[in-house]
Amino acid sequence: MPAVNIALTPPPAGQPSVDHLIQAIVSGESLDQTCNTDLAAAPWDFDARPGYGPGSSMGDVIPTDAPRQGELPASYRDASEEELDERIRAAKETLGDRVVVLGHFYQRQEVVRHADYVGDSFQLANAALEHPDAEAIVFCGVHFMAETADLLSRPDQAVILPNLAAGCSMADMADIDQVEECWEQLEEVYGDLEAVDATGRVPVIPVTYMNSSAAIKGFVGRHGGIVCTSSNARTVLEWAFARGRRVLFFPDQHLGRNTAKAMGVPLEQMPLWNPRRPFGGSDTRTLEDARVILWHGFCSVHRRFSVEQIAAARRDHPGVRVIVHPECPMDVVDAADEAGSTDHIRRAIAAATEPTTFAIGTEVNLVQRLAADHPQHTIFCLDPVVCPCSTMYRIHPGYLAWVLEGLVAGEVRNRITVAGEVAEPARVALERMLAAKPAAASPEVAAGWENAS
Structure with a gap:
């Protein structure tokens, strides 16, 4: 699934960008509705405050150790949209092939028009691999995406996130300490989680969605698990069922449930694991009968x-x-x-x-x-x-201009790096995903495939 390598133009008249539409709603020029009028403000107005910012995730609880963005210089805060647009173009022209700018599908139009590649998180990580000679990769997305790009890029390449406050509430719902505790509790239920049964399978295989932290990907890699995307979740679950009697799927319960249901797994065999309750809120019998244990996470969008x-x-x-x-x-x-x-x-x-x-x-x-x-x-x-992704919306042309002009001046701003002890097993989990191909699964799952619509 290659990223889309296109030069995007502004929307035609009559089709405003989301940012312009929100401005029109707040000013009374549009009768449409937005979920929060604070979306009309610049994201740096919220950088010093805890929280994901206005938008779809504004009600989600942010971890206390979530990254914060420092103050953006006034020359960027006070610049007009037209001025920022010109400064970004000029910086990119000066930098040339030394930099590649990646823009997620959910980015605001005023940012994504400057992207060299547009795609989903995994497509963009792969796009970064196509530019091994670039000195810097500017990832206009959220934190876990920049981490993934760092995992897959060369050690000497700098991966930059324009606004450190651009996290992901879904990714934050699977905290590494909670996941480690869950694994310990599952061991109490299933015994040795590395023990292979007569069918050649272990009691449980962990599967994490791409929308998770590098720490979670590292956990999965250490425990024989794998990463999935929304495009290949079915193939990855097939891979996991061929190796484990059950799957622990996180952080998004809905992707896990929808995918497993389409494969024929009954809903009663997909208990929800609430990390704030002992054994996720399930009894031993339920966990023993489970085929997919779903983490209590979701995307607020x-x-x-x-x-x-x-x-x-x-x-x-x-x-x-x-x-x-x-x-x-x-x-x-x-x-x-x-x-x-x-x-x-x-x-x-x-x-x-x-x-x-x-x-x-x-x-x-x-x-x-x-x-x-x-x-x-x-x-x-x-x-x-109108309610955009809160955290994607934290990336603003002002931040993009700031990091690009920093590179022109020889300064790397907002570099994202993954520590080696986490990076190595995380890469293993990603490599397993890349190697996973559709194949015959366990008999009961294969039957589900045949019966699924």
């Missing part, structure tokens, strides 16, 4: 979508094609026409040959960009309230 929104879209737009991300709750995925990764959504729209109405259940910046790029279709976000 995709949790906003609902069956009621889908019903409204079908009522107001007869014939609408509803596509949602598999991080959405199960009832939303079941009610949609299809579910798939951000790249699946993008490709599905690009492949539509006839004018089609699409209702999309994923982050609004991507939806707005798709609508601008495909004017032959009617494309709208399922959630009528």
Whole structure:
């Protein structure tokens, strides 16, 4: 799945960027709604405060040790959008091949227009590998993505996150101490977790979503586990079931549940592990019967979508094609026409040959960009309230200009590095993912594959 190597242009007239739309809502020029009027403010207004910032994750509890961003110099805070745009272009021209700028699908348009590559977190990490001669990789995304790029890039390449406060609330829901404690409790239930049974499988295999910290990826690598993306979660679960009687899946319960259900795993065999309760809140019998143990984590962006929104879209737009991300709750995925990764959504729209109405259940910046790029279709976000990813929105052109001009001056700002003792097993988990290919799974899972829609 290569990243998209394109030069993006501003949305055409009538299709404002999410940032401009929010400004219009707050000023009263638009009758649309936003989840928080503070989104109209600059992100540096919130850098000194604890929290993820305004947006979809504003209600999530941030860890006390979450990175904070220092004060951005006034010359960037006071610059106009046009001035920042010109400064970014000038810095990139000066740096040339010495730098590669990566932009996640969910980034605001004012940032992603400067990206050399646009894609999801794993696509962008792979894009970084295509530039081994670049001195710096500027990752316009969130913290775990920059960590992954550091894991996969050369040791002498600097991976830079423009705003250190751009974390991920879902990734933070799987704390390494809680995961280690969970593993110890599972050992009390299952015995030696490295013991192989008569079928050649261990009691449990840990699987982590790409949207997790390097520490979690390292844990998985040390314990025989693997990383997955939203695109290959099914293949990875097949790999894990061939090696373990059960899977411990974190941090996103919804991706795990939706994927395993499609493979034929019964819901009663997918208990939810609440890290704040002994044994996750389940009894021993439930854990012994489990096939997939789901961590109590979620994406606040995709949790906003609902069956009621889908019903409204079908009522107001007869014939609408509803596509949602598999991080959405199960009832939303079941009610949609299809579910798939951000790249699946993008490709599905690009492949539509006839004018089609699409209702999309994923982050609004991507939806707005798709609508601008495909004017032959009617494309709208399922959630009528404009509520972007809080943490992606912390990346602003001011921060991008600041780190790029720092490189021009010979200064590396906001470098992200993963310690060696974590990096080595984390790379092992990533390499297992790259090597995993669809194949015959255990008999009961293979049957689920045949019966799944």
